Structures are given as C-alpha cells and as structure tokens.
Amino acid sequence: MFQGKILLIEDETKIRRFIQLELEHEGYTVEEEQDGRAGLNKALSKDFDLIILDVMLPSLNGMEVLRRLRQSSQTPVIMLTARDEITDKVMGLDIGADDYMTKPFAIEELLARIRTTLKHRRIDSPPSAAVQIGNLKLDKSRHQVTYDNEELELTKREFDLLEYLMLNKKIVLTRDAILKKVWGYDFAGDTNIVDVYIRYLRGKIDDKYRVKLIHTVRGVGYQLKL
C-alpha cells in the first residue's frame, strides 16, 4: 500500500541507502538527494508528503535548506542532527522543522515519528483556523497568538494586521493594500499608521524573540518571511 512520498536529503551513502530501504519496505515512495542545493531544488519542484533532512550537508547546510524551503512551502520536515546539539534542534524547530532525530537512532523511532508527523498534518490542519510561520502561530478562532507556545498579548489592530501579514506571508504587501484590508480605508490620505503598527508588532515579536519575521521592502511595503 502507498503510504506517501518522501524526499530524503542525506549525503552519507550508507545511511541514505539504509533509510531508503526501510522506508520503501514500509510502503513509502522515496526520492533522494545528496547535497543541500539539489535537495532544496527537488523539494521545491515537487509535492512531497514529508522531507527528511540532514543538518550537515555539502553545498548548503540543512538549516539553510529548511529556512529557504519554509519561505514557500509547509511540507513537514524531520531534521537529522549529527550530535546532540541543542542549538541545532532549537534553531531547527524555530525555523519550522516539525521534528528532529539525533543520530544514531533506531529506525523504528524514525518510522514512528514519520507516522506521527504525517498523521498530524492531516488531523490538525482542517479544524483549526490557525496560520503559522516558523514558530509563530496565530489562531483566529481563539484570538490567540503564540511564539514557542508562549502567548503574546496583541491589541485588536495588531492582531488583525499580523493576521493579514501571515495569511499573505512571503508576499510583499503595500501600505495601501494593508490600509484597505486592515483599516478599511479606501484612500491613503496622509497617514503613517501602518508604519506605526508595524513598529508595535516588531516590538512584540522581532525584538523580543530575536527573529526577523517582518521585513521592509523599501519603496514597496512590508513582507512577512523567515
């Protein structure tokens, strides 16, 4: 039975071979890449159900692959970290990995995590009206925003603005568009209110958590991305 399509990005041939055989034995379809750049390209060119990504890779390391991938894809990613490097794990989860494994590991555990990750996707995507970028989650139904599951206190305007940015992440939004959607203004008289609220959000997200999610695109507008 077909279980899903998995992309395996790993440079060590022995490990790659081993994981591939195990996955195929479990019924998954597997494609492989041996370096970061090729892996990223493949990840972006097809629709995989899951990506297994080594951190130590030639040409483009796993973190960087993940960061770039997350700019345009929500495909679940399980990272393989060589040592018990806390920083790698934390950073990986920060920039949007769904899980990680520390090498060496029992293949059974990897299989379990794959199952969990795949199931998870299917279960909690539909019911929650939540959007996510990196570790920042916004749940409209509960009117809640969390970073690392820690709750942020946003005012209503801040919330609405962030929601609009998140729903259009990686797209550059002009001030006019934002004014229209969030404030309901049709004409941008002469106000800098968008700038001000962008500042408020940065104060509560970018400053506090040392990530840069809100980017200025000079001459155009603002953009939310990792």
Added chain:
Amino acid sequence: MFQGKILLIEDETKIRRFIQLELEHEGYTVEEEQDGRAGLNKALSKDFDLIILDVMLPSLNGMEVLRRLRQSSQTPVIMLTARDEITDKVMGLDIGADDYMTKPFAIEELLARIRTTLKHRRIDSPPSAAVQIGNLKLDKSRHQVTYDNEELELTKREFDLLEYLMLNKKIVLTRDAILKKVWGYDFAGDTNIVDVYIRYLRGKIDDKYRVKLIHTVRGVGYQLKL
C-alpha cells in the same frame, strides 16, 4: 457498561492501538493523542477519569506533560516508562503520577492498575461532573463552588457564567458567545450585563483570593486561565 473516560497519550502506533482496543473491550471510552503537546491540550480541555501517559513522546515529553498538567488538574495519571529507568519512575511519582508501568508489560497488569487507580479516586471524589482550574473547583451536580475547599456563595447566573468559563478555560470567549450560552440572548442589543457579572465573579474569586483567573482580552472578550 460505561467504565470511564480515558486519555491515552502514546506515540507508537502499534502499542496505542493495542491498548485502545483492550480498554474499549473492557468498557472504557478512549481518546488518543500522539504527542505531548496535543496530549496536554486535550487533557486540559476535557474532564477525563484517567490519563495513560508515555514518557517518551515527541514535541513535549511525558514528564513535562505531567508537570504542566498538575498545575491545574488532579486527574489520575499512569505513566508508561520505556526502560527500567529508576530515575523516570521516581521523578514521575514526585511530580504527581499515581502509578507507573514499565514496558513491556502484560495488558492484564495495566487493566488491574487502572481499576485500582479509578477505585481509589471514587472514594474521595464522587464521580461528579466537576471541573477545576487551579484551586477553584466547580461541581455542577451539587451546585457548589469551592476555592481551597472553602465554599463560595454564587447566585445562579454567577454559577452558570463561571461554569461556562471553566468548561472553556484557556479559550477567549466573546461577549456574544457568553450572552448566547449563559443568557440565551441571540442578539447582543446594547447591554453590559456580561461585564457586570464578570465583575461579580471577580469580587468573589479574584479579589478575595488574590489570584487572577479571569482575564480580559481587550476588544475580544474574557478568558479563564491561571
């Protein structure tokens, strides 16, 4: 015959499936979660009679789930420890587990411990429709609310409002939702009655006991949380 509602938090599918079938065969109602975070959320969101909790879990390990759970709930917990890790057992019991099982185990033994644990509970707390947050307990069947076992005198409206808040703790409830559920109003004319009753509850709970359970989410509504 209905025996009780059990939450099973275990990531390994085979084990989970097996335990679930056995429990259902014994007459228990079973809900499952596959990772720590989801498990904790579910545990806090409903009133289970017992929780079976694996120590090794993705996203939030069992110890951490237990620790956080105990901050606001006394639901009995049986831990499943993978190895014969003394430290896990000791720590688990320390932070409030009621019993533990070492994998692998005979299902009969688990069933026996479940029976024991549930029986234990029944003695000092009748199987009531009670909800709890922190030290605040509300027992619908007796129409009684206590804080630190001291009884609070609430009027019917106050009681209904508190019950609705407690049943939806940690979720932000809009005035409209509250009006509809507690007052049965379908349209929120122009009334501040919710504000007023929130005030009454605060006078009897937050003011008196110096805890802040009732939180205002400006522009949205109210939320009950620790």
Added chain:
DNA sequence: TGTTACATTACAATTAACTTAGAGCTTGGT
C-alpha cells in the same frame, strides 16, 4: 550630500472596560 523613505517616540483623542447605585423582578414565608 541632499533627498526620500522609513523608524521611532510622545501624546492627545478615542474607545473599551470597570464599577457602582439603584430600579424592577422573583421567590419564599406567612
């Protein structure tokens, strides 16, 4: 280096929530 776009901050206007008094209701006792 001048110019424009953006960032930042202080503060006044606005809006939301809190609090209280008291006017009607309900309920239970006689």
Added chain:
DNA sequence: ACCAAGCTCTAAGTTAATTGTAATGTAACA
C-alpha cells in the same frame, strides 16, 4: 396576597488601554 430578601439587569460616571497624529531621528539611494 403581601412583604422581605435577594437576585438580575440598566444606566451613568469613572478609569484604563488602544489608536492614530505628528514631530523628530535614522538609514538608503542617487
């Protein structure tokens, strides 16, 4: 049926948080 006691809700004044403006500071670009 009437009263007393307590409960429910309205309304108005008060307090507090948010929103938006405007002035000033800083970085980018030509």
